[in-house]
Amino acid sequence: MTAIPELQTPAALVDAARMRANIARMQSRMDALGVKLRPHVKTSKSLPVVRAQLEAGARGITVSTLKEAEEFFDAGITDILYAVGIAPNKLPRALELRRRGCDLKFITDNVDGAEAVARFGREHGEAFEVWIEIDVDAHRSGIPPEGEALLDVGRALHEGGARLGGVMAHAGGSYALDTPEALQAAAEQERAGTVRAAERLREAGLPCPVVSVGSTPTALSAQSLQGVTEVRAGVYVFFDLVMHNIGVCTMDEIALSVLTTVIGHQQDKGWAIVDAGWMAMSRDRGTQAQKRDFGLGQVCTEDGAPIAGYLIESANQEHGIVARTGGMDPDIAARFPVGTRLRILPNHACATAAQFPAYSALLPGGVATWPRFQGW
Amino acid sequence: MTAIPELQTPAALVDAARMRANIARMQSRMDALGVKLRPHVKTSKSLPVVRAQLEAGARGITVSTLKEAEEFFDAGITDILYAVGIAPNKLPRALELRRRGCDLKFITDNVDGAEAVARFGREHGEAFEVWIEIDVDAHRSGIPPEGEALLDVGRALHEGGARLGGVMAHAGGSYALDTPEALQAAAEQERAGTVRAAERLREAGLPCPVVSVGSTPTALSAQSLQGVTEVRAGVYVFFDLVMHNIGVCTMDEIALSVLTTVIGHQQDKGWAIVDAGWMAMSRDRGTQAQKRDFGLGQVCTEDGAPIAGYLIESANQEHGIVARTGGMDPDIAARFPVGTRLRILPNHACATAAQFPAYSALLPGGVATWPRFQGW
Numbered sequence A, B: 001m002t003a004i005p006e007l008q009t010p011a012a013l014v015d016a017a018r019m020r021a022n023i024a025r026m027q028s029r030m031d032a033l034g035v036k037l038r039p040h041v042k043t044s045k046s047l048p049v050v051r052a053q054l055e056a057g058a059r060g061i062t063v064s065t066l067k068e069a070e071e072f073f074d075a076g077i078t079d080i081l082y083a084v085g086i087a088p089n090k091l092p093r094a095l096e097l098r099r100r101g102c103d104l105k106f107i108t109d110n111v112d113g114a115e116a117v118a119r120f121g122r123e124h125g126e127a128f129e130v131w132i133e134i135d136v137d138a139h140r141s142g143i144p145p146e147g148e149a150l151l152d153v154g155r156a157l158h159e160g161g162a163r164l165g166g167v168m169a170h171a172g173g174s175y176a177l178d179t180p181e182a183l184q185a186a187a188e189q190e191r192a193g194t195v196r197a198a199e200r201l202r203e204a205g206l207p208c209p210v211v212s213v214g215s216t217p218t219a220l221s222a223q224s225l226q227g228v229t230e231v232r233a234g235v236y237v238f239f240d241l242v243m244h245n246i247g248v249c250t251m252d253e254i255a256l257s258v259l260t261t262v263i264g265h266q267q268d269k270g271w272a273i274v275d276a277g278w279m280a281m282s283r284d285r286g287t288q289a290q291k292r293d294f295g296l297g298q299v300c301t302e303d304g305a306p307i308a309g310y311l312i313e314s315a316n317q318e319h320g321i322v323a324r325t326g327g328m329d330p331d332i333a334a335r336f337p338v339g340t341r342l343r344i345l346p347n348h349a350c351a352t353a354a355q356f357p358a359y360s361a362l363l364p365g366g367v368a369t370w371p372r373f374q375g376w
Helices: A016-033 A047-055 A066-074 A088-099 A111-124 A148-160 A172-176 A180-203 A241-246 A349-353 B016-033 B047-055 B066-074 B088-099 B111-124 B148-160 B172-176 B180-203 B241-246 B349-353
Strands: A011-015 A061-063 A079-082 A103-108 A129-134 A163-169 A210-213 A256-266 A271-274 A298-301 A306-315 A320-324 A341-345 A358-363 A366-371 B011-015 B061-063 B079-082 B103-108 B129-134 B163-169 B210-213 B256-266 B271-274 B298-301 B306-315 B320-324 B341-345 B358-363 B366-371
Touching: A011 A016, A016 A047, A016 A358, A047 A061, A047 A066, A047 A366, A061 A066, A066 A079, A066 A088, A088 A103, A088 A111, A103 A111, A111 A148, A129 A148, A129 A180, A148 A163, A148 A180, A163 A180, A172 A180, A172 A241, A180 A210, A256 A349, A306 A341, B011 B016, B016 B047, B016 B358, B047 B061, B047 B066, B047 B366, B061 B066, B066 B079, B066 B088, B088 B103, B088 B111, B103 B111, B111 B148, B129 B148, B129 B180, B148 B163, B148 B180, B163 B180, B172 B180, B172 B241, B180 B210, B256 B349, B306 B341
Parallel strands: A011 A358, A061 A079, A079 A103, A103 A129, A129 A163, A163 A210, B011 B358, B061 B079, B079 B103, B103 B129, B129 B163, B163 B210
Antiparallel strands: A011 A256, A256 A271, A256 A341, A271 A320, A298 A306, A298 A341, A306 A320, A358 A366, B011 B256, B256 B271, B256 B341, B271 B320, B298 B306, B298 B341, B306 B320, B358 B366
């Protein structure tokens, strides 16, 4: 195995010890709350990471694309939830996966979609398992727990010949919060709304075995998950600066960073220029609207110790500009000479990871390459 | 070959006719101005695209990573400029490419870098060809044309045993402009500064055969390129909304778009939700600070006709939110029912293209798959 000093830059480093601690923390929390954990693998898209989650006790996975479903099914994982509203043009691929033996489930939040799924299923002799997406915080997709739309979609599925497998919600609004009290309230709102939707379906004589909720902030904040059968969460496996600002991880729990090299300076401006631009960091500015703005990333030493006040201030495709916040550093060229290697903590692990075809995983014996995949 | 209606979404469409027209426009302009065109292939990272540029008359290519250099050299292209300041740790890979027969050139803008290159070259019996990066607009990297630093770097290379091949500049500041007059002035500033740097090196008895300038906005605005030997430009091959706002292309010259499908609605909010989120569009918000903000992209029909006022307003990883600017559309669900397919024009073609492992190229006979690569 190679060692960190031999890596080409930029590289996506995964601190495997931190990752395993993050996995253990979430799994033990879900065990204590009495629910299944179904990790969202859109964060890593990498088999060694997902294997570590399953070995720690996760049951099934959540995916954001059918490509993820296909890749992980080919690797032997069968219990898969595709958690983005299904488009009618994707049904043939979903059917193919089910016919190959994949226990694929997917979601919808509207009658047109439900009818299209049921019709396609009848035409092909397949009772697709569909979960209904519930909107608990007016964040994005989903049907409110109250109102007729929920029952209309439930009936369109059930009476159309699909298998109504459950309800699911994602409290995406929790990303805008940053106090334990607000996060606990968001978790309870997510739980209560999703359980209420399940109860309404059952009261209407419709099946609803699964009640699935989840986001990393609410999963780590929930005080009770009564009525819930499983939790989905993704970014906890790596964490990032957005999660740090929300308050659900410390900076030294962040397992993903970008290794980079100083390639020049503009000393008059207090800039060190590094070879991690937006192609490496992504353009995600998730901390911009939070209590602390980390630019495009927090600068750390090559060993991973944060260097207070130094951020990636801006970036072009393959150039990152490192500068000090709160006053330019006139000694930046002496502080970070050409060739200096730094690590950058990302705003959003899902976005930064997606820029790389593989991770460089830091293991006790050296650095291993963990491939990840791209595309749909 | 497949047809557009058979494509899975999201997909990165390249309108090959528009692309060829964009290539012809830039090439004929460079021919008329009497300079070589060395296209920057970081935009497409795709061999069919680059082949079309070379067949139209381009001479050599510019790359932003050594991975690009390796991929395109393996495809038979030898005249390659790596146009990001070289980090010392990349010299062994650069050496390997040169030993395999690649006419690889790279750049530096500082004495430490120049000395590291010269020293490594002496140790390995290789006279690397290095160009000096010139700063013409205080935009990012480079040395000012005036002052001692330029001659110091030139001497460190030349006397250290490297081959001083020329000077190069990139007028990145042109991206902040949007009038023909300002763009012409930026082009002249880029030309004059780079030529001046070359003259100063020559006056000091140093070689400087190449004078390389370029950015898409300045290349399309320059009135004279006297003293310049070659121009580099990248995004012109596809164009995008940022270039449209700058004023160097019309909307119907944009050759790259993202095909997407409507998966649901939040009718109360005037939202249609599509399966192109930031994973497909990228997080690039390049038009945010320009005269017209296109959100995360301009919505068009499946055939590519812009639908005035409809943008991707915001996005999550695999969800894009389509909304009307200047007042919500209460009829959005009827306008764009579930299953509707739309095309989205991107803010920044380089960033959006990078999210996809391949393009779906629209050719007269149907859709071809043009692979592209990722990583460093």
